[in-house]
Amino acid sequence: MAARDQKQMNLVISEIRQETPEIKSFRFDLGSNKPFPFRPGQFVIITAEVWNPKRNRMGTANRAFSLSSSPTEEDFIEIAAKRYPEGRLTPWLHDTVKVGDILNVKGPEGNFVFTESESDELVLIAGGIGIAPYRSMIRYILAKGLPVRVTLLYSARTPADFAFKPEFDAAMDHFSNFHCIYTVTRPDPTPWTGRVGRFDEAFLRDHLGPVGTLYYLCGPDRMIKDCAQTLTALGVSYPLIRSERW
Ligand SMILES: Cc1cc2nc3c(=O)[nH]c(=O)nc-3n(C[C@H](O)[C@H](O)[C@H](O)COP(=O)(O)OP(=O)(O)OC[C@H]3O[C@@H](n4cnc5c(N)ncnc54)[C@H](O)[C@@H]3O)c2cc1C
Structure with a gap:
């Protein structure tokens, strides 16, 4: 624009x-x-x-x-x-x-955008408030019924720090093309049965998409650098990785 x-x-x-x-x-x-x-x-x-x-x-x-x-x-x-x-x-x-x-x-x-014609497979990787632009992308894709498969990997410090969790959980129940995996870096007394830990190599390998998948990274600087490095080490070509540093 x-x-x-x-x-x-x-x-x-x-x-x-x-x-x-x-x-x-x-x-x-x-x-x-x-x-x-x-x-x-x-x-x-x-x-x-x-x-x-x-x-x-x-x-x-x-x-x-x-x-x-x-x-x-x-x-x-x-x-x-x-x-x-x-x-x-x-x-x-x-x-x-x-x-x-x-x-x-x-x-x-801004150019950290989802463009319909680029890929039908997205992996969105969010740390903390880095979830904000993805909420727009996810709502857009689901509202328009686009044939795009979206995997959201969402990390927050504690279970209470996940924004939009009820919305994403409801979307997972209704749309087979949207999946969200939560991970906390600092478990606290809140009961939590989900994953604990950062975005490490094993976790990212488990969630690699098929060839041509676009990977978006948004969150703390360190997270972006580490994830970009790990993804390229796992064989993702650099042009398929998009990131936004705040
Ligand atoms: C493209 C883009 C998109 C963004 N989208 C979002 C978004 O969706 N949501 C969101 O919350 N933010 C977003 N941000 C970040 C946002 O623009 C602000 O930088 C952020 O909200 C902090 O603004 P602030 O004025 O409160 O803090 P600032 O005054 O800018 O301070 C920033 C940081 O520096 C620290 N700091 C300030 N003064 C000092 C000092 N004297 N000594 C030590 N540390 C200090 C503060 O604690 C804070 O952590 C985005 C940024 C970019 C570039």
Whole structure:
């Protein structure tokens, strides 16, 4: 999508949902800004006047957030934001922004996208809040009934840190082309019968797709580097690996 296709919008927040202790979803009503075409996986920039502790005064902050809603949801867009306690924009977003507030949103941008014609086999590898762009891709593929097989490998610190788990579990029950495997890196007292551990070579080997499968990586820098290295060592050719570093 070319820069000329981007829009600068003032959008009303119509819904806020607490997804996990650290992640909230924010829904923006598109109102008169419809249509807002974008590709699943793209992001928007939110601009706000927030406190700048380094300068000890208010200042402008611009931060990117992946669109977590699907382009098929034409009346609104959603983002999922993790709260970084020492950050500038996300504590404001989590603690101050309310339904009815108007935020400045620019976009869409980005090339970390799902394109229908490229492959009918996807392996989406997510660490933590790196799940956000995949929610858009998954909702899009399932809503359009596309003949694409999606395997989501989703890692979080503890079972309570999985955003959208009820939604993904329900999707697995209804769609035979969507499968999600959860893994936690730090088991806690919450009962958990799923996998424990990082994305290691054995795990990734078990979930390799057929030749031509596209692999998407989104999450912490270290995870992306390790997974990309492991996938190439397992014989996946580099052009089939897409990644987005935050
Ligand atoms: C393409 C793209 C898509 C993205 N999508 C999402 C998304 O969907 N959801 C999401 O939550 N984020 C996303 N991000 C990240 C997002 O843009 C922000 O970087 C993030 O939300 C933190 O913003 P912030 O202003 O709260 O923190 P910042 O002020 O930018 O701080 C970032 C980090 O630095 C630390 N830090 C800040 N100041 C200091 C200091 N003085 N000393 C030590 N550490 C410090 C903070 O604790 C925090 O961990 C995306 C980024 C990119 C590039």
